[in-house]
Amino acid sequence: MSRPVRVAVNGATGRMGRLLVELLRRDRRFELAAALTAPDAPEMGAPVAPGSTVRYSHDWSQAGALDVAIDFSSPAGLAEALAHCEARGVALVVGTTGLDAAMLRRLEAAGRAIPLLRSANFSLGVAVLARLLREAAAVLRDWDLEIVEAHHGRKVDAPSGTALLLGEAAAAARGTTLARAGVYAREGQTGPREPGAIGFAVVRGGDVVGEHTALLLGQGERVELGHRATDRSIFARGAIEAAHWLAGKSAGAYALDAMLAERIAGG
Numbered sequence: 332m333s334r335p336v337r338v339a340v341n342g343a344t345g346r347m348g349r350l351l352v353e354l355l356r357r358d359r360r361f362e363l364a365a366a367l368t369a370p371d372a373p374e375m376g377a378p379v380a381p382g383s384t385v386r387y388s389h390d391w392s393q394a395g396a397l398d399v400a401i402d403f404s405s406p407a408g409l410a411e412a413l414a415h416c417e418a419r420g421v422a423l424v425v426g427t428t429g430l431d432a433a434m435l436r437r438l439e440a441a442g443r444a445i446p447l448l449r450s451a452n453f454s455l456g457v458a459v460l461a462r463l464l465r466e467a468a469a470v471l472r473d474w475d476l477e478i479v480e481a482h483h484g485r486k487v488d489a490p491s492g493t494a495l496l497l498g499e500a501a502a503a504a505r506g507t508t509l510a511r512a513g514v515y516a517r518e519g520q521t522g523p524r525e526p527g528a529i530g531f532a533v534v535r536g537g538d539v540v541g542e543h544t545a546l547l548l549g550q551g552e553r554v555e556l557g558h559r560a561t562d563r564s565i566f567a568r569g570a571i572e573a574a575h576w577l578a579g580k581s582a583g584a585y586a587l588d589a590m591l592a593e594r595i596a597g598g
């Protein structure tokens with residue numbers, strides 16, 4: 332695209348949204364066209380930065396012509412972003428997690444009508460971790476697998492989208508699914524561990540940005556594969572690269588891995 336990519340941020344007053352707005356305003360490849368918030372956001376109507384003509388709004392109809400939208404909001408916020416993008420043929424990058432099966436099906440369908448890229452984690456490190464875990468889970472097929480994640484105390488969904496992404500990757504490598512193998516809670520007289528189970532454990536507190544460890548537990552040995560995010564701008568930068576890559580593509584459900592593979596190949 333020879334002109335700047337016109338982009339909207341949904342969830343613009345949130346932790347991720349604020350970072351995205353700040354980074355996009357400084358990025359000459361983009362023109363920040365709209366900053367969408369929750370309907371009752373106190374910032375409503377205020378400029379996104381002193382002197383900016385872009386104001387926080389909940390009105391998608393005022394967003395103007397867009398090339399791409401980036402959503403880091405809530406499941407309800409995503410539903411609104413998706414409706415707008417489908418109606419106007421706008422590409423959509425989805426970072427929001429905690430999505431139910433119905434929304435995942437909606438996104439799958441939307442990926443046939445608009446360019447859509449969803450990832451529960453836009454960091455390069457987690458993309459590599461998922462690849463390593465796929466290999467380890469397949470080779471160490473009979474070892475017990477547990478995924479432990481930790482996040483700040485304000486996170487509202489659990490397990491994290493990343494933990495589920497890692498679990499799905501490992502399950503697929505073992506020829507199963509999380510629907511069959513996932514164990515999300517243990518309490519009381521649980522009985523022994525189910526062979527083949529993929530267990531999840533969740534820590535919440537403080538200002539933890541995001542930590543994920545996959546434990547492959549064998550007899551007499553173990554493998555630990557982990558990732559620790561210390562700055563959430565890594566997610567924002569990854570989502571911005573994805574938005575730039577996605578804008579102008581034909582309709583389809585794209586994976587972050589495909590973008591990374593293309594970049595590695597020099598595309």
Ligand SMILES: NC(=O)C1=CN([C@@H]2O[C@H](COP(=O)(O)OP(=O)(O)OC[C@H]3O[C@@H](n4cnc5c(N)ncnc54)[C@H](OP(=O)(O)O)[C@@H]3O)[C@@H](O)[C@H]2O)C=CC1
Pocket residue numbers: 341342343344345346347348367368369370371372403404405407408409411425426427428429450451452453454488492563566
């Ligand atoms: N894929 C990735 O790499 C990453 C994903 N995430 C995910 O992104 C999402 C946002 O995270 P984070 O920024 O930390 O959360 P925040 O709660 O800080 O931000 C979410 C923002 O969305 C707003 N919002 C809620 N409903 C709507 C709506 N209907 N329309 C527009 N905006 C709305 C919220 O407003 P209000 O507070 O008023 O409800 C809030 O300002 C989470 O699901 C998180 O798990 C986070 C980091 C990385």
Ligand SMILES: O=C(O)C1=N[C@H](C(=O)O)C[C@H](O)C1
Pocket residue numbers: 428451452482486490491492493494540541542
């Ligand atoms: O809510 C967060 O903060 C994060 N959410 C994502 C998730 O659910 O995996 C990604 C990252 O870990 C931060």
